[in-house]
Amino acid sequence: MSGTLYIVGLGPADERWLTLEAQQALGEAQDIIGYEPYVARVPLRDGQTRIASDNRVEIDRARDALERAQAGRVVAVVSGGDPGVFAMAAALFEAVDAGPAEWRALDIRVVPGVSAMQAAAARLGAPLGHDFCAISLSDNLKPWDVIEKRLEHAARGDFVIALYNPASRARPTRIADAFALLRRFLPGDTFVGLAKSVGREKEDLILTQLDSVDPALVDMSTLVVIGASGTRRIARENARDWVYTSRKAG
Known part of the structure; x- marks a missing residue:
């Protein structure tokens, strides 16, 4: 059974600009994936794992997140600001577009954030x-x-x-x-x-x-x-x- 993949906008700064929907998604996630400075902004709860990577490996990061979701994990891919504005949402859907057909059936949800x-x-x-x-x-x-x-x-x-x-x-x-x-x-x-x-x-x-x-x-x-x-x-x-x-x- 496949899991859920959230693409979460953290806003441009601290938790004051983190939406309630984003907080909920981060609370549900088992894996927090993203560029290292963004991942570091997410406080971990018990049972969560951080997977940080460099800023220039967006497609690799997206594929990793998709594979984890396909394996049944609840995954949150995090971006600063809004994930749909020069950020990870486009990279993730680009990976879906070029990837296996099974990824198109995944439960993928974009969670907006306050943009820069x-x-x-x-x-x-x-x-x-x-x-x-x-x-x-x-x-x-x-x-x-x-x-x-x-x-x-x-x-x-x-x-x-x-x-x-x-x-x-x-x-x-x-x-x-x-x-x-x-x-x-x-x-x-x-x-x-x-x-x-x-x-x-x-x-x-x-x-x-x-x-x-x-x-x-x-x-x-x-x-x-x-x-x-x-x-x-x-x-x-x-x-x-x-x-x-x-x-x-x-």
């Missing part, structure tokens, strides 16, 4: 209040020229843009490349928000604009928000400005 862009937007105010898109700057699985085309079209379409995976040790210059490209299509005073380590101890929000943003301030813990023509700042004395995108824009 939702958390960052909430801290800033409401920058995603009108049309927006999310683009990953990681070129591990897609060519950089594809990313460039998507950035260009998002800018020309006047979308607010949330940039995921903006910089890493292996890709330190891609965020600078992205800013340089966007300057070709957007005004220099376009709003840019750098939401760093949202919900964690070292949380920092930097409100700036496209012509003066410093790429050196961006790392993998940063969610970058690029404003649209309808994005506005509400100035406040002795407090950080609020940022929103008008619903009347466009």
Whole structure:
């Protein structure tokens, strides 16, 4: 008899952003599988096992989870943020699509979580209040020229843009490349928000604009928000400005 496979979003930080459904799934699971820092965030109860792995073995991790579920285990594959946003849900269904027919009969349930862009937007105010898109700057699985085309079209379409995976040790210059490209299509005073380590101890929000943003301030813990023509700042004395995108824009 096969078990159950949960694909669980842990949210961007601590348990305050963990949904009740996610808590229930984690409580039922026998095996907790995922990228090591995410697995470490899940407190273990008696009878549970942690299976941690590197960030670049998503398909192997998905196959392991599917095999365990097929063997009758209750498995939770965990992701930070929401599992369907640049995370493990797509990798797992990709493994199902290419795997044995038996995997298609498994009880697989996606448990949503608070995404990094939702958390960052909430801290800033409401920058995603009108049309927006999310683009990953990681070129591990897609060519950089594809990313460039998507950035260009998002800018020309006047979308607010949330940039995921903006910089890493292996890709330190891609965020600078992205800013340089966007300057070709957007005004220099376009709003840019750098939401760093949202919900964690070292949380920092930097409100700036496209012509003066410093790429050196961006790392993998940063969610970058690029404003649209309808994005506005509400100035406040002795407090950080609020940022929103008008619903009347466009």
